[in-house]
Amino acid sequence: MRVAVFGAGGGIGGALIDALLADAEVETVYGIARAAPEPISDPRFVPLGADLTDEAKLAEMAGTLSDAGPLDMVIVATGLLSDGDGLQPEKSWRDQSLGAFERIFAANTFGPALVAKHMLPLLNRKTASRFAVLSARVGSISDNHLGGWHAYRASKAALNMLVRNYALELARRNERAVCVSLHPGTVATDLSAPFTGRGGRELFSPEDAARALLGVLSGLGPADSGKHFDWSGKEVPA
Numbered sequence: 001m002r003v004a005v006f007g008a009g010g011g012i013g014g015a016l017i018d019a020l021l022a023d024a025e026v027e028t029v030y031g032i033a034r035a036a037p038e039p040i041s042d043p044r045f046v047p048l049g050a051d052l053t054d055e056a057k058l059a060e061m062a063g064t065l066s067d068a069g070p071l072d073m074v075i076v077a078t079g080l081l082s083d084g085d086g087l088q089p090e091k092s093w094r095d096q097s098l099g100a101f102e103r104i105f106a107a108n109t110f111g112p113a114l115v116a117k118h119m120l121p122l123l124n125r126k127t128a129s130r131f132a133v134l135s136a137r138v139g140s141i142s143d144n145h146l147g148g149w150h151a152y153r154a155s156k157a158a159l160n161m162l163v164r165n166y167a168l169e170l171a172r173r174n175e176r177a178v179c180v181s182l183h184p185g186t187v188a189t190d191l192s193a194p195f196t197g198r199g200g201r202e203l204f205s206p207e208d209a210a211r212a213l214l215g216v217l218s219g220l221g222p223a224d225s226g227k228h229f230d231w232s233g234k235e236v237p238a
Ligand SMILES: NC(=O)c1ccc[n+]([C@@H]2O[C@H](COP(=O)([O-])OP(=O)(O)OC[C@H]3O[C@@H](n4cnc5c(N)ncnc54)[C@H](OP(=O)(O)O)[C@@H]3O)[C@@H](O)[C@H]2O)c1
Pocket: 007, 008, 009, 010, 011, 012, 013, 033, 034, 035, 050, 051, 052, 053, 077, 078, 079, 080, 106, 107, 111, 134, 135, 136, 137, 183, 184, 185, 186, 187, 188, 189, 190, 191, 192
């Protein structure tokens, strides 16, 4: 199995790579981060550098990956919620700003869309190949009872819509393919830390989240494509 993981430097992305490399059936894992990760002793790990919003770089990378053969799985584990420097989830409509919308949507929606543009064509057309993006339950419109976090929620809701679109298009190329968004649960990473407090309420470790997400992904079939699932395999309503 040949796999590409975007967000290799992130908490969940890094744990996904470790879990994949622990699987003897995995031949190659491309680990993609803004700054290419350090190589490791396992030759199956191939570190690459790309910013998701740099389409020229993504196109160049797609050329390199395509020369090496089709991909069996692509996981987009990137995302942005806050930056510790003024970018904060909004509590009210009064807190909204164009700059924050642009940054959050670039990372959570437009970037994954560009990855889809350049990676979906590389998926193996003869096998049950998979494309998954990490979304968030707070992107569910029908499940939103608290409000707030306007840009993040909206960026993930839009991402889920794109995943639905890609699933419909992908099925015309390969009826066995699966394209889904996944909610990892609340996981102890840099992204969640400002809102959960490390060691506060019970959180998933990135390792447990990665194991759970890979288990969910391997159990999904074409009838599940286009949907949003949580770490336990339960569908998250749109
Ligand atoms: N942790 C949670 O509790 C939780 C809950 C629900 C959903 N999620 C989702 O799970 C995903 C992974 O989150 P995480 O918790 O693992 O967060 P994380 O540790 O902060 O990792 C996020 C990664 O995204 C990368 N990234 C952001 N913008 C990028 C860009 N333009 N180009 C390339 N890479 C970019 C960051 O790269 P740099 O290292 O270069 O900044 C970072 O490695 C996100 O989509 C998040 O919304 C997480």
